[in-house]
Amino acid sequence: MLITCPYCGPRDVIEFTYQGDGNRERPQPNSQDLDAWNAYVYDRLNPAGDHNEIWQHSGGCRTHLRMVRNTLTHEISSTGFARGDHNAAARHKAGGKS
Amino acid sequence: MSPRRTETGGRIDRLRTIRFTFDGAPYTGHAGDTLASALLANGVTLFGRSFKYHRPRGVLSAGVEEPNALVTVLRGEVREPNIAATMVEIYDGLVAVSQNRFPSLAWDVNAINQLGGRILAAGFYYKTFMGPVFGPLKGTRFWMFCEHFIRRAAGLGRAGIAADTSRYERMNAFCDVLVVGSGPAGLSAAKTAADQGARVILAELEPRFGGSANWSGETIDGAPAADWAARAVSQLEGHDTVRLLPRTTAWGYYDGNTLAALERVTDHKETPGKGEPRHRYWAIRAKTVVLATGSFERPLVFPGNDRPGVMLAHAGERYANDYGVLPGDRIALFTNNDSAYRSALALKKAGAAIVAIVDVRPELSAEMRSLATEAEAEILSGHAVVATEGSKALSGLKVQRFDMNSGVLSGDARSIHADCLLMSGGWSPTIHLASQAGARAEWNAARQAFLPPKPTQQRWVGAGAFNGSFSTVEAIAEGRAAGLSAAGATGAPAALPDVEAAPGSPDPAPVFEIKAKGKSFVDFQHDVTAEDVRLAHREGFVSVEHLKRYTTLGMATDQGKNSNVPGLAIMAEALGKPIPEVGTTRFRPPYSAVSIGSLAAERFGDLKPERLTPMHDWHLANGATMYSAGLWYRPMIYGLAGETIEQAYVREAKATRESAGIVDVSTLGKIAVQGPDAAEFLDRVYTNMFSTLAVGKARYGLMLREDGLAFDDGTTWRLGEQDFLMTTTTANAGKVMQHLEYFLDVIWPELKVHVTSVTDEWAGAAIGGPKARAILAACVTGTAVDNTALPFMGIVHGRIAGVPVMICRLSFSGEMAFEVYSGAGYGTHVWEALVEAGKPFGLVTYGLEALGTMRIEKGHVTGAEIDGRTTARDLHLDWMLSKKKPFIGSAMMDREGLIAPDRLQLVGLVSLDNRPFNGGAHIVEELDEANPHDSIGHITACCYSPALGKHIALALVEGGKARHGTRAFISDPLRKRFGPVEIVSNHFYDPDGSRMHG
Amino acid sequence: MAEYSAFSLLTNALKGNQDWKPAWRKPDPKASYDVIIIGGGGHGLSTAYYLAKEHGITNVAVLEKGWLGSGNVGRNTTAVRSNYLLPSNTRFYEHSMKMWENLSHDLNYNVMFSQRGCLNLAHTPAQFDDLARRGNAMRHLGVDAELMSTAEIKRLVPALDMSASARFPIVGGLMQPRAGTARHDAVAWGYARGADRRGVDIIENCEVTGFLRDGDRITGVQTTRGEIRGKKVAVAVAGSTGRVMQLAGVDRMPIESHVLQAFVTESLKPFIDTVLTFGMGHFYMSQSDKGGLVYGGDIDGYNSYAQRGNLPIVDEVMSEMLALFPGLARVRMLRSWGGVCDMSMDGSPIITAGPLPGMYLNCGWCYGGFKATPASGWCFAYTIAKDEPHAFNAPFTLDRFYRGLVIDDKGQGATPRLH
Incomplete structure (x- = not known):
């Protein structure tokens, strides 16, 4: 599997670490809603098909990616920064600060 | 000259004689020979024994699909088992031995299994060997008794224990077009793509590029096809952007158009060249893959089809044309299609007598009749072979009239004297890689074969026989089209070369099996017969996967390359369904077996990196015994002559508490x-x-x-x-x-x-003990280190021996202690300066054992207690849980299961019988040495405490805090250590920290 | 149907093996059943078998979307052991072990359970202590366990690299002598035959496409072979749990589906007579009766239903294999395949009533489903029949995560790829 890191371009899957379901929402830090915390920590969307997930380019620039990957075919249909800043890569390449 | 070697012809070098041995007997061959061709040339007919019945077997094929002629190649003590003799290129000094026979290949005692044939039918294991339900052999004992003998009879070659001394390496490659297979289709594709400027890799599993062009006897553009291929290869060699990989099997098609390939770099050499690995593992990321992998000829299923001397038709042709070897003097052919006629003619031209062509089809084309006439062969159309004769070599066969629509045999059997029978059951495209890429094969009724579908997930394009286009002219045309499309170009219509080839239809008659008395083999190596397939049907194992698993059809080393389609056809007939409704199995990597050494590649002998602290060499030079901790190596003790480990760590810990000690903490x-x-x-x-x-x-x-x-x-x-x-x-x-x-x-x-x-940027040394501050004062410049300048948990910057250091006063040992950090490159320099400064004060170096001892005495926790199952409360660290702010884990830490009073909690243990503890021992309330039960916890760390003069331990014990002051027992049945303990607080030593605070 | 025995083999052989009957019938589905079990794998089939045998519930259908045993029961590396650290796991797997010891007789089908032992290697003194902790935990629950010295290991597995200069030298090991291997397919077939003989309908090529409901309550299933009603509907589809539960409207589960690869070499003469695991990575190996070395390692590490492995894990597993057995460099890997594992959030399974009324759930087997097959079916059948868990599966609830009662043998927390 080749994963396209927004900074580093297409790289082999061996350079990446899977960080799981990207649909999970972390409650506000001071939230006392235990159900919401439990859902965040333990429950996963586990679809057969397109899956929104987080990966880290741990063997490279160490940025986190959010990508959509099909769990039946392993085809990746989109990748971007997990932090949602789609311009960061362009700025980075242009020598600007991220 | 060897008995079966032709005077001329073939691609071997008759001027170069090569000497080798097989089962200890010396033989000679020529450069260009495989072990199979060389032995055939020497008149050898018996190559191996089958898996189950130990039947004598010859050589079936001339390639990677060989199921019978498996050998072990020896290089000194190093063994390479289960190698097809058809794939071994001979070299001077080659030592090969046969397998799965005792005492010898010719006389194998396990051949007695053949007598049990019907009892040993498919699935017999499942129905017996269960043994008695009572008595000494009840339970699993009887089966295990039988299994002992079954295992010894099964298995093929023997694996080595001696470490392989070869080197393996891995290459990552990137290209626009990877062409797999270098027959006319692959060469044409590679050349076209290269001409378009594409970066091309061409992988060919055989030593020579060209595929069938090397032995088809055809003519391309007026020249022998082999010359056309050689020219194409030399043109490819002229391109900077082309990499040619001979002896390279593309075996796996993985996600992202990544293909795994194995290059056998030096297997064919007596000694590898300088720096050459044995195998090179290629991970190739290709924009597009051209699959020009050709096709396999299928055996026919008939009684005695496994006799040595029965061979695939094209293999016979190839032995003659490629290797100058006649597989027999009197050759018969048995076919359901036209391709065998070309083979017959080739062998005739090479000097053999073609005694008959037995064809299941009643009607033959005029072209086939004329080819047969040219081969001076009798045609027996509408006939089938119903038996073969001979034991370790073929002596003859029997034929009968055959109605291919009904499958009925009629008339008297006629005997034909022959020493070789070539068979052809049609051709199956080699679609393995496409199947791995996720494509589902489609049955083509005309070709009687599974053809590749359109690619879905991955980017590949097929050409030639892979597509079911079996003629060379089609192969070249499709190869060119594939090369163009793979290179992203559109085709300028150029003239295709002229091909002169034997005529013939690509479509066989739909005949797979001749039903007659006797064992008809579908899977040769595993001895799966047509009757076994029908038995599986009778017992309901009718899906392809059940058939495979119940009979072991297709599970042998040839992975079903010979047996897959015939097996399916027999099952389909039993079910009364068309073949596609029975289905085909999905092929998985590898296409053919891959050496494990190549897959480990550079990690063979070097599994994981070693992490060494900056002071590593100093530790070694100063008597440290090293301890492997994860990837790190750390000093365990600095033992003196004659000291045990315990004596050493007790001395180190004691000295630290009495004066001072220093330990390398760079790994933090x-x-x-x-x-x-x-x-x-x-x-x-x-x-x-x-x-x-x-x-x-x-x-x-x-x-x-x-x-x-x-x-x-x-x-x-x-x-x-x-x-x-x-x-x-x-x-x-x-x-x-x-x-x-x-x-x-x-x-x-x-x-x-x-x-x-910044782990690797800093070297760290922890120096602790009553004299630690004095030692620092003696060597640190640029800062004071007294209590005012450097209070508990204070940090100062200064210099030691001229090098900037950062010092923090903190303690793990419980003594007044300091961690001194310097740039990693100066780690040893600073360490030596500290050691030197400490000499007058009695400073000792100490290792992990003393470190652990002092932390146990203090009751500090490490990974043995923070084991992923404990909470802060379990470890009495709840004083650290801030109530003023949320933090990671704060919302979840108070769930019912995490605050239960009977959770395992950290305690201290003191041995009451003054005997040492063992790590991993358990704790019980009631001692029962015979039947230990009701563990209430376990020891996480233990030592002899020099400070307390006792054997102590840290432990996790159910409701531990409430048990302080009570007694319990150590229960360590694994090491038979039992005895009383007192449960105490984990803070054994200086609980109020007065020593640390000074 | 005839019993299988040496005698029946002989008499049938004399008749040319023409009289053998199908191992199980191929019935069409009825309109309704007392219990519908979704999933014709090892666990679904054993559940059906024990429902019939232990609880007299025979009006049962097992629905399998493809061919019987096509999931993990036919894809695993066949090890059977009960050498766990935590008591909940050890008790359950030991119950399974005891059932294994009599399974061939019980089923009248030779599942070839070979108690050749399972040896876990330790490479540092600390690791040896961890194994001792585990072995002692087993011994305190009445389970067999022994520590082995390097000399004993060398005798048992002569091919191991025992040199002190190895990157990760072997310092000892933990042996469970009663552990071993079984013929995986035979387990599925034996249970299928046994359940079928007690009246259970085993229906292949019958894919569940939806659930029938009465309000919240599950009352049956829609399938590619029509609607089937069931008083109780049991889900035993580890590897496809996410897909099937989604059909019931349960989108989120404490489970991720991951691919686990397995490998086999070409057939070899006896090379290793035990099941072996490496301590400084993730590698396990045994040898099949046919002679192939059967081995595996880590999951690929990301969600997948593809039964399709990746290359980095292949390389990793082979590298670890050669670290233990440098003589195997010239032996060849013959086949690889992938299975889809339910990776739960604590590495332990779920066997419970619910989460919807009328539904029962068996999932989350991670790496360990095969050895659990007898006990899993036995406990699941008990839970279905009695509407309450047996003591053996009482800890394996779905709400244990919420309640902080996780059973985390590896101590890795809610990171499935690390279990």
Whole structure:
């Protein structure tokens, strides 16, 4: 599997670490809603098909990616920064600060 | 000249004689021979024994699909079992031996299995060997008794114990077009793509490029096809952008158009060239793959089809044309299609007598009749072979009239004298890689074969026989089209070369099996017969996968390359369904077996890197015994002559508490946490406060996981308003780093914090003991180290031996202690200066054992207690759980299961029988040495405490805190150590910390 | 149907093996059943068998979307052991072990359970202590366990690299002598035959496409072979749990589906007579009766239903294999395949009533489903029949995560790829 890191371009899957379901929402830090915390920590969307997930380019620039990957075919249909800043890569390449 | 070697012809070098042995007997062959061709040339007919019945077997094929002629190749003590003789290129000194026979290939006692044929039918294991339900052989004993003998009779070659001394290497390659297979289709594709400027890799599993062009006897553009191929190869060699890989099997088609290939670099050489690996493993990322992998000829299923001397028709043709070997003097052919006629003619031209062509089809084309006439062969159309004769070599066969529509045999059997029978059951495209790429094969009724479908997930294009286009002219045309499309070009219509080839239809008659009395083999190596397939049907094992698993059809080393389609056809007939409704199995990697050495490649003999601290060499030079901890090596003890481990660590710990000791702590994880929000971030990450920490001070911190369990601990130093240095445990350094990065990048991207792993940038030495401050005072310049300048948890900057250092006063040993950090490159320099300065004070170096001893005495926790199952409360660290702020894990840490009173809690244990403990021993309330039961906990760490003069331990015990002052027992049945203990607080030594605070 | 025995083999052989009957019938589905079991793998089939045998519930259908045993029961590396650290796991797997010891007789089908032992290697003194902790935990629950010295290991597995200069030298090991291997397919077939003989309908090529409901309550299933009603509907589809539960409207589960690869070499003469695991990575190996070395390692590490492995894990597993057995460099890997594992959030399974009324759930087997097959079916059948868990599966609830009662043998928390 080749994963396209927004900074580093297409790289082999061996350079990446899977960080799981990207649909999970972390409650506000001071939230006392235990159900919401439990859902965040333990429950996963586990679809057969397109899956929104987080990966880290741990063997490279160490940025986190959010990508959509099909769990039946392993085809990746989109990748971007997990932090949602789609311009960061362009700025980075242009020598600007991220 | 060997008995079966032709005077001329073939691609071998008759001027170069090569000497080798097989089963100890010396033979000669020529350069260009395989072991199979060389032995055939020497008149050898018996190559191996089958798996189950130990039937004598010859050689069936001339290629990678060989199921019968398997040998072990020996290089000294190093063994390579189960290699097809058809794939071994001979070299001077080659030593090959046959397999699965005792005492010899010719006389094998296990051949007696043939007598049990019907009892040993498919699935017989499942129905017996269950043994008695009572008595000494009840339960699994009887089966295991039988299994002992079954295992010894099964198996093929013997694996080696001696380590392989070869080197393996891995290459990553990238290209526009990877062409797999170098027959006319592959060569044409590679050349076309290369001419378009594409970066091309051409992989050919055989030693020579050209595929069938090398032995088809056809003519391309007026020249022999082999010359056309050679010219194409030399043109490809002229391109800078083309890489040619002979002896390279593309065996796996993985995600992202990544193909795995194995190049056998030096297997064919007596000694490898300088620097050459034995195998090279290629991971090839191709924009497009051209699959020009050709096709396999199928055997026919009829009684005695496994007799040595029965061979695939094209293999016979290839032995003659490629190797100059006649597989027999009197050759018969048995076919359901036209391709065998060309083979007959080729063998006739090479000098053999063609005694008959037995064809199941009643009507033959005029072209076939004329080819047969040219071969001077009698045609027996509408006939079938119903038996073969001979034992270790073929002596003859029997034929009968055959109605291919009904399958009925009629008339008298006629005997034909022949020493070789060539068979052809039609051709199956080699679609394995396409199937691995996710494509589902489609049955083509005309070709009687599974053809590749259109690609779905991956980017490949097929050409030639792979597509079911079996003629050379089609192969070249499709190869060119594939090359163009793979290179992203559109075709300028250019003239295709003229091909002169024997005529013939690509479509066989739909005949797979001749039903007659006797064993008809479908899977040769595993001895699966047509009757076994029908038995599977009778017992309901009718899906392809059940058939495979129940009979072991297709599970042999040829992976069903010979047996897959015939097996399916027989099952389809039994079911009364068309073949496609029975289905085909999905092929999985590898296409053919791959050496494990090549897959490990550079990691063979070097599994994981070694992490060494900057002072590693000093430790070795000064008597340290090293301990492997994860990837790190750390000093365990610095033993003196004659000391035991215990004597050494007791001495080291004692000296530290009496004067001073120094230990290498460079392995601790170190992370620079920097930025305007660094303090806020640490407040969220740690259970306790860090924003209140003054610059120039350090604090002990505890982290939880999101689920509220303890994760890691360590001190974090505030070096500046926005600049922290975090330390982690050695084992968790990587995990903590990833944890921090995840939160900063994914959860709290708004925080302006940067984290950097600086573990390898700093060398660390911890120096502790009553004299530690005096030692520092003696060698540190640029700063005072007294209590005012350097209070508990204070940090100062100074120099030791001219090198800048950072010193923090903190303690793991419980003594007044300091951690001294310097740049890693100066680690040994500073360490030596500290050791030198310590000499007058009686400073000792100490290792992990003494470190562990002193931490047990203090009751500090490490990974043995923070084991991923314990909470802060379990470890009595709840004083660190801030109530003023949320932190990672705070919301989850109070769930019912995590606050239950009977949880395992940290305690101390004191041995009451003055005998040592063992790590991993359990604790019970009632001792029962015979039947230990009701464990209430276990020891996490233990030692002899020089400070207390007792054997002590830390332990996790159910409701442990409430048990302080009570007695229990050690129960260690594994090591038969039982005895009384007292449960105490984990803080054994100096519980109020007066020594540390000084 | 005839019993299988040496005698029946002989008499049938004399008749040319023409009289053998199908191992199980191929019935069409009825309109309704007392219990519908979704999933014709090892666990679904054993559940059906024990429902019939232990609880007299025979009006049962097992629905399998493809061919019987096509999931993990036919894809695993066949090890059977009960050498766990935590008591909940050890008790359950030991119950399974005891059932294994009599399974061939019980089923009248030779599942070839070979108690050749399972040896876990330790490479540092600390690791040896961890194994001792585990072995002692087993001994305190009445389970067999022994520590082995390097000399004993060398005798048992002569091919191991025992040199002190190895990157990760072997310092000892933990042996469970009663552990071993079984013929995986035979387990599925034996249970299928046994359940079928007690009246259970085993229906292949019958894919569940939806659930029938009465309000919240599950009352049956829609399938590619029509609607089938069931008083109780049991889900035993580890590897496809996410897909099937989604059909019931349960989108989120404490489970991720991951691919686990397995490998086999060409057939070899006896090379290793035990099941072996490496301590400084993730590698396990045994040898099949046919002679192939059967081995595996880590999951690929990301969600997948593809039964399709990746290359980095192949390389990793082979590298670890050669670290233990440098003589195997010239032996060849013959086949690889992938299975889809339910990776739960604590590495332990779920066997419970619910989460919807009328539904029962068996999932989350991670790496360990095969050895659990007898006990899993036995406990699941008990839970279905009695509407309450047996003591053996009482800890394996779905709400244990929420309640903080996780059973985390590896101590890795809610990171499935690390279990």
